[in-house]
Amino acid sequence: MMEITPxxxxxxxxxxxxxxxxxxxxxRNIIIIFMAIELMLNAVNINLVAYANEVExxxxxxxxxxxxxxxxxxxxxxxxxxxxxxRNKETVNIDEMNVMRS
Amino acid sequence: xxxxxxxxxxxxxxxxxxxxxxxxxxxxxxxVLKLDGERVIxxxxxxxxxxxxxxxxxxxxxxxxxxxxxxxxDYVAAATNNLGYCETVExxxxxxxxxxxxxxxxxxxxxxxxxxxxxxxGTHAMDIGAMTVFLYAFxxxxxxxxxxxxxxxxxxxYNSMRIGGLPLDIPTGWDNKVRAxxxxxxxxxxxxxxLLTNNRIWLxxxxxxxxxxxxxxxxxxxxxxxxxxxxVYRDVRKDEPYAAYDEFEFDVPLGTNGDTYDxxxxxxxxxxxxxxxxxxxxxxxxxxPVMGKVPRLIKPxxxxxxxxxxxxxxxxxxxxxxxxxxxxxxxxxxxPPSFCNLQGLRPLIVGHLVAxxxxxxxTIDVVLGExxx
Amino acid sequence: xxEALAFYTxxxxxxxxxxxxxxxxxxxxxxxxxxxxxxxxxxxxxFLQAEFxxxxxxxxxxxxxxxxxxxxxxxVNLGRSPEEHQDPRRLGLIGLGLSGAVLLExxxxxxxxxxxxxxxxxxxxxxxxxxxxxxxxxxxxxTDYLIPFEVASVLLLVAMVGAIVLARRES
Amino acid sequence: xxxxxxxxxxxxxxxLNAVLVSVTFMTLLERKVIAWAQSRLGPMRVGPxxxxxAIADPIKLILKEDITPVKADRMMFTLAPIISLVxxxxxxxxxxxxxxxxxxxxxxxxxxxxxxxxxSIGVYGIIxxxxxxxxxxPLLASLRxxxxxxxxxxxxxxxxxxxxxxxxxxxxVGIVQAQxxxxxxxxxxQPVAFVLVLIGGLAETNRAPFDMxxxxxxxxxxxxxxxxxxxxxxxxxxxxxxxxVISAVVTVLFWGGWxxxxxxxxxxxxxxxxxxxxxxxxxxFVFLYLFIWIRATLPRYRYDQLMRLGWKVLIPIxxxxxxxxxxxxxxx
Numbered sequence: 001m002m003e004i005t006p007x008x009x010x011x012x013x014x015x016x017x018x019x020x021x022x023x024x025x026x027x028r029n030i031i032i033i034f035m036a037i038e039l040m041l042n043a044v045n046i047n048l049v050a051y052a053n054e055v056e057x058x059x060x061x062x063x064x065x066x067x068x069x070x071x072x073x074x075x076x077x078x079x080x081x082x083x084x085x086x087r088n089k090e091t092v093n094i095d096e097m098n099v100m101r102s
Numbered sequence: 103x104x105x106x107x108x109x110x111x112x113x114x115x116x117x118x119x120x121x122x123x124x125x126x127x128x129x130x131x132x133x134v135l136k137l138d139g140e141r142v143i144x145x146x147x148x149x150x151x152x153x154x155x156x157x158x159x160x161x162x163x164x165x166x167x168x169x170x171x172x173x174x175x176d177y178v179a180a181a182t183n184n185l186g187y188c189e190t191v192e193x194x195x196x197x198x199x200x201x202x203x204x205x206x207x208x209x210x211x212x213x214x215x216x217x218x219x220x221x222x223x224g225t226h227a228m229d230i231g232a233m234t235v236f237l238y239a240f241x242x243x244x245x246x247x248x249x250x251x252x253x254x255x256x257x258x259x260y261n262s263m264r265i266g267g268l269p270l271d272i273p274t275g276w277d278n279k280v281r282a283x284x285x286x287x288x289x290x291x292x293x294x295x296x297l298l299t300n301n302r303i304w305l306x307x308x309x310x311x312x313x314x315x316x317x318x319x320x321x322x323x324x325x326x327x328x329x330x331x332x333x334v335y336r337d338v339r340k341d342e343p344y345a346a347y348d349e350f351e352f353d354v355p356l357g358t359n360g361d362t363y364d365x366x367x368x369x370x371x372x373x374x375x376x377x378x379x380x381x382x383x384x385x386x387x388x389x390x391p392v393m394g395k396v397p398r399l400i401k402p403x404x405x406x407x408x409x410x411x412x413x414x415x416x417x418x419x420x421x422x423x424x425x426x427x428x429x430x431x432x433x434x435x436x437x438p439p440s441f442c443n444l445q446g447l448r449p450l451i452v453g454h455l456v457a458x459x460x461x462x463x464x465t466i467d468v469v470l471g472e473x474x475x
Numbered sequence: 476x477x478e479a480l481a482f483y484t485x486x487x488x489x490x491x492x493x494x495x496x497x498x499x500x501x502x503x504x505x506x507x508x509x510x511x512x513x514x515x516x517x518x519x520x521x522f523l524q525a526e527f528x529x530x531x532x533x534x535x536x537x538x539x540x541x542x543x544x545x546x547x548x549x550x551v552n553l554g555r556s557p558e559e560h561q562d563p564r565r566l567g568l569i570g571l572g573l574s575g576a577v578l579l580e581x582x583x584x585x586x587x588x589x590x591x592x593x594x595x596x597x598x599x600x601x602x603x604x605x606x607x608x609x610x611x612x613x614x615x616x617x618t619d620y621l622i623p624f625e626v627a628s629v630l631l632l633v634a635m636v637g638a639i640v641l642a643r644r645e646s
Numbered sequence: 647x648x649x650x651x652x653x654x655x656x657x658x659x660x661x662l663n664a665v666l667v668s669v670t671f672m673t674l675l676e677r678k679v680i681a682w683a684q685s686r687l688g689p690m691r692v693g694p695x696x697x698x699x700a701i702a703d704p705i706k707l708i709l710k711e712d713i714t715p716v717k718a719d720r721m722m723f724t725l726a727p728i729i730s731l732v733x734x735x736x737x738x739x740x741x742x743x744x745x746x747x748x749x750x751x752x753x754x755x756x757x758x759x760x761x762x763x764x765x766s767i768g769v770y771g772i773i774x775x776x777x778x779x780x781x782x783x784p785l786l787a788s789l790r791x792x793x794x795x796x797x798x799x800x801x802x803x804x805x806x807x808x809x810x811x812x813x814x815x816x817x818x819v820g821i822v823q824a825q826x827x828x829x830x831x832x833x834x835x836q837p838v839a840f841v842l843v844l845i846g847g848l849a850e851t852n853r854a855p856f857d858m859x860x861x862x863x864x865x866x867x868x869x870x871x872x873x874x875x876x877x878x879x880x881x882x883x884x885x886x887x888x889x890x891v892i893s894a895v896v897t898v899l900f901w902g903g904w905x906x907x908x909x910x911x912x913x914x915x916x917x918x919x920x921x922x923x924x925x926x927x928x929x930x931f932v933f934l935y936l937f938i939w940i941r942a943t944l945p946r947y948r949y950d951q952l953m954r955l956g957w958k959v960l961i962p963i964x965x966x967x968x969x970x971x972x973x974x975x976x977x978x
Contacts, residue, residue, distance in 0.1 A: 003479070004482045009523075011582070012490070014581035014582060016489060016579075018575070018581070019490065019494055020588060021573075022570070022571060022574040022575040023497030027497060029502060031505075032545065034544070035496055035497075035506070035509050038540070039493050039509075039512070041545075042512075042513065042516050045528075046519060049519075049523045049528060050523055052523075053525070053526070054525050057493045058608075058612055059615065060618050061525050061528055062612065065528070065612070066623060066627055068535050069628075070627070070630065071540060072535060072539065072540055073631050073633070074634075075540045075543055075544070075635030077634050078637070079546075080638040080639075080640075080641030081641055082547055082551065083550065083642050084641050091494075092551055116786070137786075140786075140949055140950070229853065231944070231946025233680070233942065234684050234943060235682070238684070238685070241685060297943065298945070303944055307946075307948055406956075455948060456947060457788070457946075457949055458948065503719070503774075503777060507722070509775065510767075510770060514767075526754065527756055527759070529756075530756045530759040530763045531759075531763075533766070534759065534762060534766055535766060538766025538799075539766070539796070542769060542770070545770070545773055546792070549785075549789070550775055608755065609756060609816060
């Protein structure tokens with residue numbers, strides 16, 4: 001218990017990922033869903049950094065840099081879409097965003 | 103990240119209530135602004151918060167008592183209010199005012215113009231964020247208040263004129279004090295100009311802001327510096343000379359673009375022209391009495407008259423009807439320049455940003471005491 | 476001992492804040508919890524000798540991305556809570572169950588992998604001509620991962636343009 | 647145990663107190679300097695020449711009633727001032743006030759990035775204050791403020807890249823040592839960067855002429871309109887602590903930190919008799935004075951002009967500066 005191994009980090013990461021997943025599947029506010037996705041991305045990052053530290057290879061960290069870049073791009077575009085949707089439909093509830101459903 | 107942030111600012115339409123308690127509405131002006139982000143899409147100017155019924159009160163006071171009520175209209179330029187009223191009654195009663203009195207009145211009115219413009223400059227610069235100019239301008243205004251105190255004992259509400267002339271001659275040595283002040287003031291104007299006239303930020307904040315064409319300005323009934331800023335030549339001192347203005351030489355500065363910067367330059371130039379008039383007035387001051395022949399009981403014969411003077415803010419007119427029987431006016435009506443200029447506020451601010459609203463309130467130079475009366 | 480204490484404290488904070496993010500009814504509160512969560516993750520990175528990533532996490536995630544979220548939350552001024560309307564076809568409980576299943580599955584994988592013999596690290600530490608976390612990271616980014624790095628920058632540019640186009644109002 | 651826990655804790659305690667005390671005297675200095683600029687006396691009543699005003703003000707603020715508006719979001723309303731103050735204090739951890747290890751709490755290899763990233767958290771305080779007040783003026787002001795802070799943060803960060811390129815390190819101590827080695831303060835090597843950081847710093851601390859978020863004449867008081875008492879004092883503390891941070895960062899990056907002038911000329915070695923921390927505080931004081939002086943002199947920019955300045959002037963110049971520095975670095 002007292003020694004912290006990568007397994008500990010992996011478990012933390014798995015738990016965080018699941019919390020994010022619950023957020024995505026259960027909440028209906030699209031902004032919250034976006035934030036839950038960010039949580040899941042962070043869970044993955046923790047894992048990458050933990051193993052990069054374990055095997056003393058920085059490639060894991062390089063990957064995290066890319067994940068953060070992608071997260072930034074995703075947030076910008078995603079929030080742009082949310083705003084555009086909100087202007088048209090006055091809602092952020094994903095259950096009401098069913099334009100493409102026949 | 104903020105590239106995305108800037109355009110999304112203008113999603114909400116927001117109604118905000120500026121005033122009547124707001125640090126830069128110069129008293130108790132209230133403006134209901136409809137905002138699209140930071141841009142004003144509509145504005146509703148609400149007045150009346152300091153209405154004291156001066157016009158109605160005046161109809162129940164005798165003619166001399168009204169003078170001290172006029173002090174309380176444009177309370178930063180009480181002397182010009184007195185002057186306008188006294189001259190109107192004199193016109194109604196056809197009283198000849200001694201030349202010396204007319205000279206002193208002119209000097210007082212011009213000193214008052216400088217004081218009023220000082221206050222305007224200070225608050226206008228303060229609204230745009232230049233806080234030092236405010237104290238510089240008030241420093242000079244203080245000296246003028248001292249001069250008025252020397253003359254009539256009061257510093258704000260002077261009650262300094264009487265129908266038919268002046269209650270007092272100038273005290274000994276007063277003219278030299280005024281001359282010394284003129285020299286000092288002349289040396290201080292470059293100080294203001296150094297802080298503002300060529301300041302990049304000041305230029306960006308005032309140039310092209312609140313542009314109003316000459317035609318529109320006339321159409322809105324603007325007067326005074328806001329009208330002259332749009333290039334319209336109209337100055338009661340020149341067009342219908344009163345007091346002793348026909349005997350003095352001075353220029354009327356005109357703007358070209360009709361923006362806030364032009365109005366600022368015009369008022370700065372008016373400082374200099376006022377100093378010029380004061381000097382001429384002091385140099386050419388004739389000897390003689392300061393009070394004309396006035397009946398003991400002031401009771402104009404039945405009739406009506408309108409008389410206007412150029413107050414620091416524009417054309418200040420009085421319309422008075424006398425029924426010839428009572429010792430009070432039958433009808434007393436003021437045409438206050440601030441009120442007329444305030445008409446221009448709504449068209450000026452629509453389409454500008456919130457920050458410009460305070461600039462534009464400042465540039466038209468309103469005193470709410472005069473607007474509401 | 477100290478490391479363990481720090482790890483468990485941080486873990487509790489991270490998970491607790493994550494739960495707070497997805498359960499709080501007020502969206503602005505959610506965003507604030509998210510920021511705190513990211514800050515805790517940044518501290519975790521420091522323990523993992525990834526100082527640069529920790530700083531970037533704070534700068535980009537907490538200081539940049541989440542500010543955007545906050546902006547949007549404030550602009551999307553809701554008259555009614557989105558949770559009031561529920562699509563009858565939505566099955567929330569199944570979602571919860573699925574998430575639990577994923578958690579179990581992950582736990583299973585981890586447990587299984589640790590019952591087997593530990594395999595040695597895949598790659599040994601790569602020889603790098605520079606020393607220090609940032610220098611090495613920079614070296615990797617500009618040598619082996621130059622093309623992905625450039626692609627990422629193009630992606631960001633595209634995202635920026637896209638966001639402007641999306642958020643702009645037709646005038 | 648003493649080495650790793652007690653001494654750092656002592657240093658932190660001393661530093662925090664020093665910062666908070668100097669903030670209170672900063673307010674006095676500001677009032678005095680502006681008063682002199684405006685030909686008046688400033689505070690004169692409390693103590694000789696009003697010196698004790700610096701103590702009277704905090705006492706007044708603490709004793710004042712702390713009002714929470716009924717419709718405000720209580721939790722965020724309380725949290726906002728704390729969020730804006732804490733980052734302002736945390737960054738002092740990596741500021742080297744002198745050459746000796748005694749004068750800084752820690753020297754981390756990402757020091758400069760640490761400062762940038764931690765200060766970027768402060769923006770939450772402003773946004774949340776505006777939102778939690780549940781009032782229109784603060785909301786408008788906080789939107790302005792956050793857009794302003796983020797824009798200028800980009801400009802400043804971009805500019806700092808060229809300094810990092812010149813120094814070859816991110817550590818604050820390392821940057822000063824690099825200046826010692828090169829014998830030139832970076833203010834002379836990177837004058838453009840210095841001006842950009844100074845302008846950006848003014849904007850990031852919401853100081854005149856970029857003080858839109860708290861423009862009293864426009865927005866009645868800005869994001870802290872609804873605040874009073876101690877919570878208002880925290881915002882106040884944060885603003886002045888941020889000013890001190892910016893001055894310290896500019897001193898370290900461009901004016902040689904604790905170094906004496908012309909560190910490479912031995913003939914001036916007698917200047918080393920003056921302790922390094924006095925050099926540091928002397929330089930810092932110049933910039934603090936400059937901030938106050940600017941506030942007394944300049945009018946305020948308008949919001950759109952400010953954004954234009956940030957995005958269309960500062961950022962392109964900063965990028966150009968990076969390119970020039972890079973080329974110079976390769977060629978030389």
